[in-house]
Amino acid sequence: MPELPEVETIKRQLKRGILNKKIKEVIVKDKRLIKGISPQIFKSKVEGKSIKDISRRGKVLIIKLEERLFLIFHLRISGLLILSKTTEDFSRVIFRLGDNRLLNFCDARVFGEIRLINDWQKLPFIKAMGPEPLELNKERFVKLFEGKKAKIKPLLMDQKLLAGVGNIYAQESLFCAGIHPERRADRVRSGELEKVHHCLTSILKEAIKKKGTSVDTYRQIDGQEGGYIPFLQVYQRENKPCLNCKTTIKRELIGGRGTYFCPHCQR
Numbered sequence: 018m019p020e021l022p023e024v025e026t027i028k029r030q031l032k033r034g035i036l037n038k039k040i041k042e043v044i045v046k047d048k049r050l051i052k053g054i055s056p057q058i059f060k061s062k063v064e065g066k067s068i069k070d071i072s073r074r075g076k077v078l079i080i081k082l083e084e085r086l087f088l089i090f091h092l093r094i095s096g097l098l099i100l101s102k103t104t105e106d107f108s109r110v111i112f113r114l115g116d117n118r119l120l121n122f123c124d125a126r127v128f129g130e131i132r133l134i135n136d137w138q139k140l141p142f143i144k145a146m147g148p149e150p151l152e153l154n155k156e157r158f159v160k161l162f163e164g165k166k167a168k169i170k171p172l173l174m175d176q177k178l179l180a181g182v183g184n185i186y187a188q189e190s191l192f193c194a195g196i197h198p199e200r201r202a203d204r205v206r207s208g209e210l211e212k213v214h215h216c217l218t219s220i221l222k223e224a225i226k227k228k229g230t231s232v233d234t235y236r237q238i239d240g241q242e243g244g245y246i247p248f249l250q251v252y253q254r255e256n257k258p259c260l261n262c263k264t265t266i267k268r269e270l271i272g273g274r275g276t277y278f279c280p281h282c283q284r
């Protein structure tokens with residue numbers, strides 16, 4: 018599932034690729050992806066509008082059109098945005114631009130969502146979202162976790178607490194900080210939380226530089242894989258030796274999600 022670095026990569030690439038382009042035509046091949054508005058009204062409101070800005074909040078991509086209209090893309094599990102001259106596998110909603118290139122919203126499993134809205138800040142899942150990790154200093158980061166009895170790893174992934182972090186980067190950050198993913202947040206000392214903050218922000222920035230992690234369906238807008246896989250330290254390394262201490266990496270279900278960790282380095 019695309020997390021902050023993947024959606025940020027898509028945002029930056031779209032900004033270079035489609036800013037100020039006009040959406041000439043919308044082809045809705047699968048209306049299940051369009052939420053909160055009929056596909057016909059969606060089509061008639063979007064067609065003919067120019068793309069004015071592209072931004073990101075958490076894992077959500079926001080395309081600003083003319084007349085204060087916003088296209089909101091929630092990629093969820095397998096959503097992709099591919100810019101090409103042809104339709105792609107699993108193209109569900111296609112935006113044909115003025116220069117005839119196609120912005121394909123592809124989604125193999127159809128969990129993604131597309132909305133058209135004026136006040137995107139008022140969407141319930143946006144309103145409830147916690148702060149952006151790359152905009153938080155360490156003091157504010159530590160405060161988020163203070164006194165929380167839940168396990169640290171599911172908390173890191175809780176979009177209401179902190180926006181944009183998912184299964185991959187929560188695990189990589191906790192490995193980097195030497196914190197066991199099952200430790201209760203109120204039993205992680207503030208100095209350790211500062212280390213999690215440092216690890217998380219540097220890992221997110223590095224993953225953005227490498228254009229994201231393609232462990233599953235995620236691709237850049239030209240269809241290429243992101244380049245962060247060789248830099249993963251613990252994710253999907255079950256039964257392999259820890260890169261620090263050579264102890265065998267374990268995998269356990271924590272908060273319902275497969276979680277990799279080193280039982281020696283992470284306490």
Ligand SMILES: [Zn+2]
Binds near residue numbers: 259261262280
């Ligand atoms: Zn280790």
